[in-house]
Amino acid sequence: MKKACIISIGNELLNGQTVDTNANWLCRELLTLGIPTEGVWVVGDTLERIVLCLQQASELADVILITGGLGPTDDDLTRQALAQFLAVELEFKPELFEELQAFFKARQIAMAPINRVQAFIPAGARAIPNKKGTAAGIYAKKGQKEYFSVPGVPSEMKGMYQADIGPLLRQSHNGPIVLTRKVRCFGAGESTIAQMLGDMMKRGQNPLLNCTVSGGDITLHCVAQADTFQQAEQMISVQKRQISTLLGSLVYSTEDKSLPEVLGEKLKNAKKTLATAESCTGGLLGKMITDVSGSSQYYMGGWVTYSNGAKIRDLGVPTQLIDQYGAVSEPVARALAAGASQKAGSDAAIAITGIAGPEGGNEQKPVGLVYIAVQLDGDVLVREFRFPPQTRETVRQRAALSAINMLRIKLGIE
Amino acid sequence: MKKACIISIGNELLNGQTVDTNANWLCRELLTLGIPTEGVWVVGDTLERIVLCLQQASELADVILITGGLGPTDDDLTRQALAQFLAVELEFKPELFEELQAFFKARQIAMAPINRVQAFIPAGARAIPNKKGTAAGIYAKKGQKEYFSVPGVPSEMKGMYQADIGPLLRQSHNGPIVLTRKVRCFGAGESTIAQMLGDMMKRGQNPLLNCTVSGGDITLHCVAQADTFQQAEQMISVQKRQISTLLGSLVYSTEDKSLPEVLGEKLKNAKKTLATAESCTGGLLGKMITDVSGSSQYYMGGWVTYSNGAKIRDLGVPTQLIDQYGAVSEPVARALAAGASQKAGSDAAIAITGIAGPEGGNEQKPVGLVYIAVQLDGDVLVREFRFPPQTRETVRQRAALSAINMLRIKLGIE
Numbered sequence: 061m062k063k064a065c066i067i068s069i070g071n072e073l074l075n076g077q078t079v080d081t082n083a084n085w086l087c088r089e090l091l092t093l094g095i096p097t098e099g100v101w102v103v104g105d106t107l108e109r110i111v112l113c114l115q116q117a118s119e120l121a122d123v124i125l126i127t128g129g130l131g132p133t134d135d136d137l138t139r140q141a142l143a144q145f146l147a148v149e150l151e152f153k154p155e156l157f158e159e160l161q162a163f164f165k166a167r168q169i170a171m172a173p174i175n176r177v178q179a180f181i182p183a184g185a186r187a188i189p190n191k192k193g194t195a196a197g198i199y200a201k202k203g204q205k206e207y208f209s210v211p212g213v214p215s216e217m218k219g220m221y222q223a224d225i226g227p228l229l230r231q232s233h234n235g236p237i238v239l240t241r242k243v244r245c246f247g248a249g250e251s252t253i254a255q256m257l258g259d260m261m262k263r264g265q266n267p268l269l270n271c272t273v274s275g276g277d278i279t280l281h282c283v284a285q286a287d288t289f290q291q292a293e294q295m296i297s298v299q300k301r302q303i304s305t306l307l308g309s310l311v312y313s314t315e316d317k318s319l320p321e322v323l324g325e326k327l328k329n330a331k332k333t334l335a336t337a338e339s340c341t342g343g344l345l346g347k348m349i350t351d352v353s354g355s356s357q358y359y360m361g362g363w364v365t366y367s368n369g370a371k372i373r374d375l376g377v378p379t380q381l382i383d384q385y386g387a388v389s390e391p392v393a394r395a396l397a398a399g400a401s402q403k404a405g406s407d408a409a410i411a412i413t414g415i416a417g418p419e420g421g422n423e424q425k426p427v428g429l430v431y432i433a434v435q436l437d438g439d440v441l442v443r444e445f446r447f448p449p450q451t452r453e454t455v456r457q458r459a460a461l462s463a464i465n466m467l468r469i470k471l472g473i474e
Numbered sequence: 475m476k477k478a479c480i481i482s483i484g485n486e487l488l489n490g491q492t493v494d495t496n497a498n499w500l501c502r503e504l505l506t507l508g509i510p511t512e513g514v515w516v517v518g519d520t521l522e523r524i525v526l527c528l529q530q531a532s533e534l535a536d537v538i539l540i541t542g543g544l545g546p547t548d549d550d551l552t553r554q555a556l557a558q559f560l561a562v563e564l565e566f567k568p569e570l571f572e573e574l575q576a577f578f579k580a581r582q583i584a585m586a587p588i589n590r591v592q593a594f595i596p597a598g599a600r601a602i603p604n605k606k607g608t609a610a611g612i613y614a615k616k617g618q619k620e621y622f623s624v625p626g627v628p629s630e631m632k633g634m635y636q637a638d639i640g641p642l643l644r645q646s647h648n649g650p651i652v653l654t655r656k657v658r659c660f661g662a663g664e665s666t667i668a669q670m671l672g673d674m675m676k677r678g679q680n681p682l683l684n685c686t687v688s689g690g691d692i693t694l695h696c697v698a699q700a701d702t703f704q705q706a707e708q709m710i711s712v713q714k715r716q717i718s719t720l721l722g723s724l725v726y727s728t729e730d731k732s733l734p735e736v737l738g739e740k741l742k743n744a745k746k747t748l749a750t751a752e753s754c755t756g757g758l759l760g761k762m763i764t765d766v767s768g769s770s771q772y773y774m775g776g777w778v779t780y781s782n783g784a785k786i787r788d789l790g791v792p793t794q795l796i797d798q799y800g801a802v803s804e805p806v807a808r809a810l811a812a813g814a815s816q817k818a819g820s821d822a823a824i825a826i827t828g829i830a831g832p833e834g835g836n837e838q839k840p841v842g843l844v845y846i847a848v849q850l851d852g853d854v855l856v857r858e859f860r861f862p863p864q865t866r867e868t869v870r871q872r873a874a875l876s877a878i879n880m881l882r883i884k885l886g887i888e
Contacts, residue, residue: 073498073501073514074501074510074511074512074513074514075501075502075505075510075511075684076498076499076501076502076503076505077502077684077686077695078498078686079493079495079498080493080494080497080498081493083494083516084487084490084492084493084494085490087487087488087489087490088489088490088491089490091489091490096488096489097488098488098517098518098523099488099515099516099517099518099523099527100487100488100514100515100516101513101514101515101516102497102513102514102515102516103512103513104512104513109512109513113513116530240490270486270489270491272491272492281491283489336778338757338760340764341761341764342757342760342761342763342764342765342769342773343750343752343756343757343758343759343760343761343762343763343764343776343778344757344761345757346752346756346757346758346760346778346780347756347757347758347761347870348757349756349757350755350756350778350780350830351756351866351867353830353831353833353866354833355756355780356780356781359756359780359781360780360781360783360784361777361778361779361780361781361784361788362757362777362778362780363775363776363777363778363788364750364757364760364764364775364776364777364778365775366760366764366769366770366773366774366775366776367770367774367775369774369818369819370774370775370818373817374775374777374788374817403787404783404784405783416764416767417767418767419767419768452765452767453765456761
């Protein structure tokens with residue numbers, strides 16, 4: 061079974077300016093091909109350090125992926141480091157130079173003389189085309205080991221991996237296939253979900269089930285290892301069905317869609333329109349709903365009723381309701397939803413009122429207390445939530461996602 | 475001058491599940507102490523690989539920081555790897571065991587037997603207290619080299635660095651101090667700003683000026699190297715003044731505040747209230763404004779007038795205006811702002827209407843076209859923007875930030 065190492069190059073990665081997200085993306089892609097990553101090195105733009113990393117990586121892995129350091133300026137040294145490591149000269153490639161000229165011409169920019177260096181690659185290596193930038197990649201072999209060097213700009217790196225490196229690795233692949241697919245869940249904590257899944261979460265199985273959490277949104281990663289893609293796909297589809305059976309409505313997507321996307325599809329299918337009324341989330345709910353392109357087909361709009369005056373004036377919440385129960389209360393959430401659907405003339409409405417913190421909480425109504433009302437065809441459901449009062453951001457995120465999830469469930473699980 | 479290496483440990487970092495953000499954070503903190511990071515290794519939970527990394531890091535650096543692998547389960551091997559590398563035994567520390575028991579008792583949870591392993595550290599090492607979790611850290615010396623091992627959970631790692639490791643490194647520090655401070659700008663591109671700053675952006679200077687960009691929001695990092703903190707602070711404050719002189723109103727904060735925070739302060743100081751009307755941003759503008767705790771002091775609320783009906787019904791935009799100019803137009807932006815401030819009874823209003831894409835654009839009105847109206851005390855300013863139509867998210871982000879920036883400038887630069 062082949063193994064990989066990744067070398068991420070750039071001073072900006074070592075002085076805290078840029079987080080290296082390339083390595084993470086490559087690790088995941090390589091795993092899909094059944095190639096686990098043994099290690100990642102992050103080094104600065106220093107010739108001898110890059111060469112040292114190439115040596116150390118070559119001792120551990122068969123496939124070495126290098127990102128960064130292919131720009132035209134003096135501090136871009138990956139080209140030279142690769143040549144030194146391979147013990148060859150850098151060679152001028154006229155066809156690369158022509159491509160560079162064409163790149164600039166198409167953009168009506170004059171090519172700077174320093175860009176000429178990007179037409180050089182180590183002798184015996186092959187250039188990897190880069191459709192999105194000036195830096196071509198480099199593919200070289202030394203014995204059985206394969207070296208792929210690509211720019212550090214994520215979009216260029218990904219494009220080149222998908223068009224060239226990935227297919228090449230897949231073709232030459234002789235080990236088992238490792239396929240990863242996501243099942244997305246909402247509405248219960250990680251430990252509850254782990255308990256419901258029981259033995260499926262045990263280590264050392266095939267398929268293997270991993271779990272990651274972000275703001276209450278839980279992603280199960282099904283990792284299947286098999287001889288062919290078809291077999292791996294088959295194993296994962298069986299596992300997805302088992303998960304859906306065990307978790308029921310907690311699963312909102314087996315196709316890696318987001319909660320707002322799933323809600324949008326349900327609203328479109330049911331031909332229902334939606335309006336929102338937000339207090340503590342301040343617009344985040346509307347923002348999430350409209351993250352989905354085409355949401356104007358079902359989302360009519362919303363109110364950010366941040367002040368009590370706005371709740372009363374815009375959505376007709378009775379003043380006496382706020383006086384008696386407070387703005388953060390079950391009756392006010394209910395009145396906000398009713399007001400929004402009525403004013404907008406929508407079939408459905410979501411209302412959120414709560415205390416996002418860090419200020420504004422008290423003993424009776426602590427930070428994290430949120431009421432969410434969901435109305436569909438005149439029928440209302442209100443729920444009280446007490447989210448962990450970690451930060452203003454986490455409370456608001458959880459509230460908006462919980463609200464979307466409530467309407468998703470109210471629209472029915474197929 | 476001391477140098478550092480960082481070792482990030484965990485299988486989740488190599489299978490693409492988790493992005494290693496710890497190393498980035500540590501690099502930045504270490505640089506503040508004048509300790510540059512030579513390299514970062516990411517390795518899985520494998521004893522011999524961790525030991526190998528410790529050896530390789532020791533050849534390059536004086537300070538080695540290790541994150542991850544200190545949990546209580548079988549795959550947590552940092553403890554053992556450190557002991558093997560230091561050629562000592564693991565030693566049971568009764569005081570650590572007592573702390574563990576106290577930790578669980580305080581949370582009214584029974585301590586699992588496996589947690590006992592967390593009371594062991596390599597002989598001769600010192601435990602680094604962890605106030606937020608069960609895994610104590612480890613501080614060891616071998617010759618002149620210092621080793622700090624902390625858990626991978628970011629909040630625990632950061633707490634332990636700030637309380638223990640940072641102060642210790644600062645105390646023993648003998649090289650120059652490196653101080654980094656941020657100046658934040660909005661309203662011009664990176665290259666324009668670089669041109670305005672001229673020689674200040676040149677490499678190899680002290681203080682050094684670096685530039686990072688995120689969604690149109692530009693951060694200048696002033697990096698000063700000096701013998702004392704006072705000197706470095708002084709150098710940076712001179713540089714900040716020079717930047718402010720050259721960039722004028724493009725600078726919105728010299729204290730690392732966000733645009734919504736700066737707007738909030740200006741509104742509070744001027745005792746002005748604000749309302750919003752959003753179309754294409756769908757709530758993002760309100761969300762950004764209310765990201766600031768205490769924003770209820772000036773933000774009255776807003777309308778997400780996603781449909782034309784909502785624009786007409788809720789904010790009194792004349793139907794004929796939409797028919798004549800379209801919803802994405804200068805007159806409609808103006809009418810939305812007027813409607814919002816009038817309905818809310820606010821001093822100021824911001825309105826955004828545009829085409830976020832990827833669908834909905836045409837030749838006359840392409841994706842990225844956005845009109846923003848800003849009203850203050852009855853006086854309105856409307857601007858047309860043509861943002862790069864990269865993604866729906868970037869267009870919306872740029873639109874909301876540009877809107878906040880317009881009102882910031884309208885409120886006056888002090």
